[in-house]
Amino acid sequence: MTGSARVLVAEPVLGEDEAAALGRVIHSNWITMGDQVRTFESAFAACHGADDAVAVNSCTSGLHLALDALDIGERDEVIVPSLSFVATANSVVYTGARPVLVDIESLETPLISIRAAEAACSNRTRAVVVMHYAGAVVDAQAWRDFARRHGLYLIEDSAHAVGRARGPIFGDIAVFSFYGNKNMTTAEGGMIIAPDPTLLARMRSARAHGMTSTTSERLHARAATYDVRSLGYNYRMSELNAALGIVQLQKLDDRNEQRHILVQAYQRVLQYQRNGLIVPLVGHMPSSHHILPILLPAGTDRARVMGALHDRGIQTTIHYPPIHQLTWYRDRYPGVSLPITEEFAERELTLPLHPKLSLQQIGMISDALREVLALEPCPEGQL
Numbered sequence: 001m002t003g004s005a006r007v008l009v010a011e012p013v014l015g016e017d018e019a020a021a022l023g024r025v026i027h028s029n030w031i032t033m034g035d036q037v038r039t040f041e042s043a044f045a046a047c048h049g050a051d052d053a054v055a056v057n058s059c060t061s062g063l064h065l066a067l068d069a070l071d072i073g074e075r076d077e078v079i080v081p082s083l084s085f086v087a088t089a090n091s092v093v094y095t096g097a098r099p100v101l102v103d104i105e106s107l108e109t110p111l112i113s114i115r116a117a118e119a120a121c122s123n124r125t126r127a128v129v130v131m132h133y134a135g136a137v138v139d140a141q142a143w144r145d146f147a148r149r150h151g152l153y154l155i156e157d158s159a160h161a162v163g164r165a166r167g168p169i170f171g172d173i174a175v176f177s178f179y180g181n182k183n184m185t186t187a188e189g190g191m192i193i194a195p196d197p198t199l200l201a202r203m204r205s206a207r208a209h210g211m212t213s214t215t216s217e218r219l220h221a222r223a224a225t226y227d228v229r230s231l232g233y234n235y236r237m238s239e240l241n242a243a244l245g246i247v248q249l250q251k252l253d254d255r256n257e258q259r260h261i262l263v264q265a266y267q268r269v270l271q272y273q274r275n276g277l278i279v280p281l282v283g284h285m286p287s288s289h290h291i292l293p294i295l296l297p298a299g300t301d302r303a304r305v306m307g308a309l310h311d312r313g314i315q316t317t318i319h320y321p322p323i324h325q326l327t328w329y330r331d332r333y334p335g336v337s338l339p340i341t342e343e344f345a346e347r348e349l350t351l352p353l354h355p356k357l358s359l360q361q362i363g364m365i366s367d368a369l370r371e372v373l374a375l376e377p378c379p380e381g382q383l
């Protein structure tokens with residue numbers, strides 16, 4: 001088969017409910033920063049054990065606001081995992097601070113390593129950003145202790161970990177993503193949760209230029225004018241995005257449960273494969289099961305495997321090219337060597353995982369992988 005793959009790594013699940021919600025916003029004629037955004041914020045907060053939340057136009061802008069609200073800036077250092085999407089480190093760079101990229105725990109547990117973070121601490125370190133890779137939530141108690149011991153702020157890049165299964169947030173600030181390939185989507189969007197109401201209020205103001213009143217408040221004559229007391233940005237969410245979010249949030253628990261069932265099916269068929277194939281994070285809880293990463297046997301020609309799977313109609317991707325090896329970062333922060341991250345990223349392959357996938361398709365993907373890698377067969381009836 002040639003052309004585009006039929007089984008995609010990720011797909012949004014959108015339908016009539018989302019279309020109707022968008023239609024209602026259009027007919028209301030109030031299209032940004034109104035009741036939909038406020039309702040979405042409250043509902044999202046409630047689902048994550050929080051009192052309130054601030055909606056933004058992306059997780060990236062949310063991470064920037066988080067660091068900004070903690071007064072992180074020039075001459076500061078922030079510890080960040082290199083095995084993440086580039087936005088995790090970019091948001092640190094936006095503030096003028098230096099991202100200090102660190103290694104993961106192991107090939108089986110590709111989460112930011114406390115030991116590596118410990119070694120990376122200096123007298124300039126102000127914060128650590130943890131990332132719940134694949135939806136697998138990092139050890140809350142261990143990271144809280146680490147942050148307290150070193151007097152650091154703890155920020156959760158929760159882009160992969162949207163959903164109730166992960167429980168309440170444990171960092172000073174957590175930021176979620178609703179990009180099109182995430183567990184729930186608003187097309188583009190993000191959400192910030194912080195237990196400290198003062199901190200959350202700072203981010204709410206900085207989201208909209210640092211203005212002291214909103215368009216809606218001025219319309220309803222609750223405020224005649226506005227002042228700006230701190231530098232802000234335009235990181236607002238529109239009513240259209242929020243309306244999608246309200247609908248998607250209602251379906252999130254079911255969809256995450258469906259992901260969990262699919263991941264367990266993958267783990268059953270893949271654990272019988274031999275020859276150095278690794279399935280990381282088996283049994284790791286809590287998890288939102290955002291992606292399904294596997295490690296190919298050492299020395300495998302990954303490009304050939306990806307091409308052969310594509311020819312069988314299966315899309316695969318890589319999570320992630322390590323940040324410290326991206327040209328922009330290598331040029332500015334040379335000489336960083338993170339052996340476990342490097343080996344993980346060389347061998348990693350992300351298989352399709354989304355709620356529209358069937359158990360049959362997982363069987364088909366596992367068969368294709370076995371064939372392409374010339375691995376031992378999976379015993380009958382394991383799926």
Ligand SMILES: *Cc1c(COP(=O)(O)O)cnc(C)c1O
Pocket residue numbers: 057058059060061084085087088131157159160176177178179189190
């Ligand atoms: C998707 C993602 C982001 C960025 O989210 P946006 O909403 O697209 O800005 C940040 N960090 C991680 C780990 C991500 O997966």
